[in-house]
Amino acid sequence: MYNKKKLIFVDIDGTIYMMDHGISSALAEGFRRVRANGHKVFISTGRTWNSLPEEVTSLEWDGIVASAGCDIRIQGKSVYRYALDPALVRRIIEVLERIPGGIFMLEGLDRIFVAGDGSTYLWEDVPMPDVNPELARWMQFLKERKNTWPLSVWNPKLDGISKVSFLVRTPEALEEIRRELGEQFYVATYHIYTDSGMFNGELISHESDKGTGIVKVAELFGADVSDTIAFGDSLNDYQMIERAGIGVAMGNADEEIKEIADRVCESVWDDGVLHEMERMGLI
Numbered sequence: 001m002y003n004k005k006k007l008i009f010v011d012i013d014g015t016i017y018m019m020d021h022g023i024s025s026a027l028a029e030g031f032r033r034v035r036a037n038g039h040k041v042f043i044s045t046g047r048t049w050n051s052l053p054e055e056v057t058s059l060e061w062d063g064i065v066a067s068a069g070c071d072i073r074i075q076g077k078s079v080y081r082y083a084l085d086p087a088l089v090r091r092i093i094e095v096l097e098r099i100p101g102g103i104f105m106l107e108g109l110d111r112i113f114v115a116g117d118g119s120t121y122l123w124e125d126v127p128m129p130d131v132n133p134e135l136a137r138w139m140q141f142l143k144e145r146k147n148t149w150p151l152s153v154w155n156p157k158l159d160g161i162s163k164v165s166f167l168v169r170t171p172e173a174l175e176e177i178r179r180e181l182g183e184q185f186y187v188a189t190y191h192i193y194t195d196s197g198m199f200n201g202e203l204i205s206h207e208s209d210k211g212t213g214i215v216k217v218a219e220l221f222g223a224d225v226s227d228t229i230a231f232g233d234s235l236n237d238y239q240m241i242e243r244a245g246i247g248v249a250m251g252n253a254d255e256e257i258k259e260i261a262d263r264v265c266e267s268v269w270d271d272g273v274l275h276e277m278e279r280m281g282l283i
Contacts, residue, residue: 069213070162083160211239
């Protein structure tokens with residue numbers, strides 16, 4: 001369908017990968033074929049570069065936009081990094097430490113720092129009766145102990161923080177975060193609630209997000225943003241879906257993402273990205 005080569009950006013969690021689903025062999029082969037046709041494919045994730053699942057890192061990509069646009073790597077080489085002002089990070093800590101039972105992660109460019117009143121059971125691996133998907137991912141990540149540390153060892157001079165993820169127990173806590181930090185950050189929240197009573201979200205800088213990541217990568221490759229395609233499912237994909245030449249929401253996407261998307265494909269469980277790439281003639 002396309003005469004010009006495309007830059008394709010895919011979110012990970014909820015878009016091409018689920019903890020109990022992985023990445024299908026058909027989708028992995030689809031990415032290989034798309035790249036063989038001369039298009040370029042990039043991961044665009046809220047995760048830090050060193051917390052990507054092995055199922056993702058084992059595949060070949062043209063680059064990674066990590067930390068929600070704050071850390072860009074092209075063919076393994078770092079080409080862009082953005083860190084928040086340490087004074088602003090201290091302000092975030094002040095706000096989040098006031099929330100009873102909350103947990104938060106300062107997501108650094110190389111190390112992650114975990115804190116909050118409710119973080120003890122994460123470190124001590126205490127079983128919970130029910131766990132929402134984001135909490136399950138955090139628990140698995142902490143169990144592996146990959147560059148993850150308690151907040152007490154954070155050194156603002158050495159550890160730049162790109163974004164902050166949080167888990168809280170009440171809608172009122174979410175509103176407090178929006179009220180206190182909404183001017184400085186895009187507060188991406190996720191409409192997941194289970195008997196564990198946890199609501200999760202991210203504080204994403206207005207200066208650097210997945211949308212600005214697309215623009216920077218396009219500039220690096222001498223391409224126009226109109227030649228970009230983005231796939232996503234959640235609110236940290238909002239700027240990416242909005243900014244891309246073609247923004248595609250997953251069938252399982254947040255309704256706000258579907259509203260701004262140019263297209264909606266099948267769900268992550270049905271390999272929606274693969275089917276949409278086929279319909280677009282990229283394969």
